[in-house]
Amino acid sequence: MSTPPVKTALPRRIDARKLVQREQQLSGTVPLDSLPRLASSVESVVGEVQAELAFGRDLQRNQMADGQLQLEVELLCQRCLKPVTEHIEAEFSWGFVWSEEQGKNLPKSLDPVIQDGDELDLYQVLEDEILLNLPMVAFHQEECVSRDKFHHGEAEAEADEQQENPFKVLEQLKGSSNKS
Ligand SMILES: [Zn+2]
Numbered sequence: 001m002s003t004p005p006v007k008t009a010l011p012r013r014i015d016a017r018k019l020v021q022r023e024q025q026l027s028g029t030v031p032l033d034s035l036p037r038l039a040s041s042v043e044s045v046v047g048e049v050q051a052e053l054a055f056g057r058d059l060q061r062n063q064m065a066d067g068q069l070q071l072e073v074e075l076l077c078q079r080c081l082k083p084v085t086e087h088i089e090a091e092f093s094w095g096f097v098w099s100e101e102q103g104k105n106l107p108k109s110l111d112p113v114i115q116d117g118d119e120l121d122l123y124q125v126l127e128d129e130i131l132l133n134l135p136m137v138a139f140h141q142e143e144c145v146s147r148d149k150f151h152h153g154e155a156e157a158e159a160d161e162q163q164e165n166p167f168k169v170l171e172q173l174k175g176s177s178n179k180s
Contacts, residue, residue: 010051010126013119016096019055020063026053030069034123038073038130043083046072051126063096064110069126075138084140090133094125 010028019026030049032038038045051069058064068091074083095110097103103112113125 007048007050010053010122012121012123014122015118016055016063016065016113016115016120019065020057020096023054023056025055027051030123030126035127035130038127041131041134043074043076046074046085049126049130058095058107058110060107062106062110065094065096067092067094067129069129071130073134075135077140077144078137079139080144082140082144084138086135086138088130088133090129092129096120 008028009031010026012034018024028051030051032045032049035045035049038049049069049071051067053065053067055063055065068089070087070089072085072087074085076082077084093110094113095103095106097106097112097114098116100112100114103114106112113120
């Protein structure tokens with residue numbers, strides 16, 4: 001029997017310098033309870049946040065990492081105010097620096113990520129990346145299904161009532177004519 005590969009969480013604290021030296025590749029998930037800013041920006045996160053990172057140096061010997069992440073979130077549709085699921089995918093290239101000054105010397109192709117001291121909070125940097133890629137507003141792509149259903153149901157109920165009424169009136173007429 002083979003067991004499916006278990007998705008392990010990425011390390012939270014990394015030393016970018018060491019990972020660059022080892023040309024480390026990382027792949028894993030980011031625990032949702034460590035992404036409070038994301039949690040407060042969306043209705044909910046569906047499933048897991050997955051990310052892959054490849055550390056190394058570019059041609060100018062800058063310490064960097066190429067990465068991508070993906071997740072699904074529920075946002076409120078601005079038309080019907082019901083949840084709409086959005087797939088978020090982001091690709092990024094980070095250049096690791098140890099001061100803002102160093103960051104200014106990076107080529108434009110690299111987004112500066114400042115490691116303060118010996119460690120970097122990888123989750124926080126990934127969360128920044130997610131927040132940058134969240135849509136400002138969300139809408140259901142074609143129609144607001146749940147809203148249309150609701151209104152359709154209401155219209156049908158009204159139509160039923162209107163259809164019932166003539167019979168009721170007839171019965172009442174019959175009833176009154178029988179009595180008289
Ligand atoms: Zn909608």
